[in-house]
Amino acid sequence: MAASDASLAIARRSSWRDEECLELVCGISNAGGGRLILDADVDSRGAVKRRTNRTMKAIPGIIAQSLSLTCAVELVLDSGRFCLEVVIPPSPEPISYHGSFFFFRDGENHELDDEALDRLLQRDMEVDTKWELRPVVQASIDDLNMGLVTRFTGASRDTDLTQDLDELSAIELTLRHAGLMTGVGTPTNAGILLLHDHPHQYIPGATVRIGFFGSHGGTPIFEDEVFGSLIEQVHTTVELLFDKYLPEEDAKTTSYRLGTAGGHGRPPRDAVHEAVLNALAHKNYDSGTPIQVSVFTDRLCIDNVGRPPRTWTVAALLGRHTSRPNNPTLVAALRSLGIIDGWGNGISSIRLQCMEAGTPEPLFELRDDETMICFPMDSDSLLAASVARPDLPSNAPQVRTELPEVQLTARARAQAHDTSLTLNDEKVLAMIDIDGRLTAPRIAKNLNISESTVRRSFRRLRELGLIDRIGSDKSGFWQVK
Template sequence: MATTESSLPIARRSVWRDDCLELVCGIANAGGGRLILDADVDSRGVVKRKTNRVMRSIPGAISQALDLTCAIELVLDGGRFCLEVVIPPASEPISYRGAFYFYQDGTNRILDGDALDRLLQPELEPDIKWETRPVVQASLDDLNLNLVARFTGTSRDTDLVTALDEASAIEEDLRHAGLMTGVGTPTNVGILLLHDRPHQYIPGATVRIGFFGGRGGTPIFEDEIYGSLIEQVHATVETLYDKYLSDVTGQEDGISTYSLRPGTPPRDAVHEAVLNALAHKNYDSGTPVQVSVFTDRICIDNVGRPPRTWTVSALLGRHTSRPNNPTLVAALRRLGIIDGWGNGIGSMRLLCMEAGAAEPSFELRDDETMVCFPLDTDSMLTSSIANPHPIANHPPARTELPEVQATARAVALQQDTSLTLNDEKVLAMIDIDGRLTAPRIAKNLNISESTVRRSFRRLRELGLVERVGSDKSGFWQVK
């Protein structure tokens, strides 16, 4: 009997009576909703004594009778002041005086027979996904209003207490995006994106960073990053580069100067990896994203992985966006933080190539995804493209060739020829982004433009790539 957000009920009564507890029970079993009561307010908008007494007594009466936590507040409804009882969905079916009520289409009825069986056997109904589960302990007032304003595009100076129409519009926008339920409580995604301390409601909604030196086991020192998801991404990257990847190089006017360690990957690539880990994590696991820093590598590990049919080769190749948390990814896309096209892995690889840094390696486990950035080997980029075997002392998570490279080698072998190292490098780059030009590729690979164009011709002759559109505005497409 799952209730859709658009059909969440609103019941109206003139005064609070004992039978209102039957109504609250029915609304909670139906997925939550609101109960609107008349309020006695003077001309100045001050609640009169009788209404004030009712406001104080209702939450306790509901809690005692139904073991349910409900909020009550004064609202404007149709131009007049009313009391609004916000009723959350019952986590399990509840009864009042031995009867199970269910509110639907304006009627509160007692369930029996098959209808009662369906209510008492939730496994017969679709599960509510983690993303849209309500966080009944929180409300709009608990969220960071600057983050809410950024997401909804409203003024940061809006007073949600007095600007009730504005608050209603904001709630509607958040409900439409899956960040709030129809009864005014944030969802897990709403808390994750818009609350300053989401770990208070979502276990493990943090990032842990540890420095292990040249060994595993217990970290030598560590940090835990808190805050909204966006803040966690930025704070993780800043902490990594300022504390874990920098060395003291000297003193200037009594102030220590720092520089990044040799072979440090580009900041934007690591930012993309941390963002991917937080966006695609399985939050039901209660496990933080873990960033392990060794002397020769950074490994970013999260519980959650792409579809089980995907191999590392599929992950490295062209693929559609298949997020574990589609509501969260849609919200991040709306904020302009991700593009939602499944380009995250390609973006990391391309950023490293352009910076002349070693390409990251990837590993897919049963329920985890790990990306590792090498720190201390300048030749890792060449090796990752040219050599399918791991380099000694480097723990590459990628143990198979990218699909496009394996296919290219097989095609060349069938034609009794082989690809040069430059051919494979050029192919790897245009597989990530077919819009790359010869000058840009030449600059990134430190080779001449003529060498790049020869690789273009060779790849085209072997049938590995084709040009779509004109030389000026077209792009390369890997077959």
């Protein structure tokens, strides 16, 4: 069960005694985790004496054998004295020692009678510690990438944390407030994922797998697995995709190499970067399944276990919506780093980047427990011809195999008013359907038309009741009805 930093239990004993201390560990774990502080024998140079060293090495094994808990033991300074600190994780469900259940409260360890045990079991059923806030007791702040830690906390990179204890304390406090570390000095899952160089060592499946499948599914022709912190996984995945799996056309031979779908429709790098970041930030890490990126000759698909609220449809995902992350602590940390904005704009950003680059809009699919985004790499898909190629001669055929629902509705509304929409009207409508905050100058630049043409489209679409202006001309936005 969860416990706040302020309520994490701390017990102190002069030495380790198996029976008493195992009961204490059992009670602290049932109370939400905490620390057991033991006196340590050190010499004048701070070196641990033999007896204390033997105890320090033995305690984790004794606890694991008796209580099936993984506890870390470290030598720490506590109120100016060297002590052994036993870091005790919260138990996912109440545990017992020799058939008795204990609960540490108000500085004392209590053996629970039947009634108290029933209350503990009931509370355990009601409280669920989110995955990202669970402690990783095998790790400490020393195991984290200090470059990432100082980047997140704003600490000086030149600080020697082994000497400047005040700076170390300030860093740990910042990480605790962000949910990246517990009150007993162990990183949380979110902290490991964001700040550790090898999170897959603690979190099964915390990687990205990339495979090239050619024109068929089945076994990949070749594949890679990407490791590292979450930020490193994003950058490495995108680099691999564009350097190895989606190389640019060969200008000398005008031939197209692997994964470029005949050279047309290669998705924009920024859109793919945003899609990979979204997948890693919103993944259900309890699944133990890596992010899967599948490259075919005509599409690039990113699939992760994890989806928005079950009441959401694809239409809700594509429309304006609030940010509802699966991992709010992780997303908040990424937002503080400036990596994401945290306002639910990721999907609209991907769609807009594809439209501005003149590539087909990606397809989205929501399954029972998965989210997939697929970038078509086929020049005959969706609106690639009409939106992406304003330089085509007027007599060139406009390839349009499938229209978005908003444009089908617009055409039907125009026909009901005995009029029709121009191609520019449809393009403008498609762009503000993705992002209603787009201005006339930006739309004009991306569609290679004049601002006056865009404003005429605004007026026509508004007269037909297809769009409405919310707020002022300066700070408002367009809403597609």
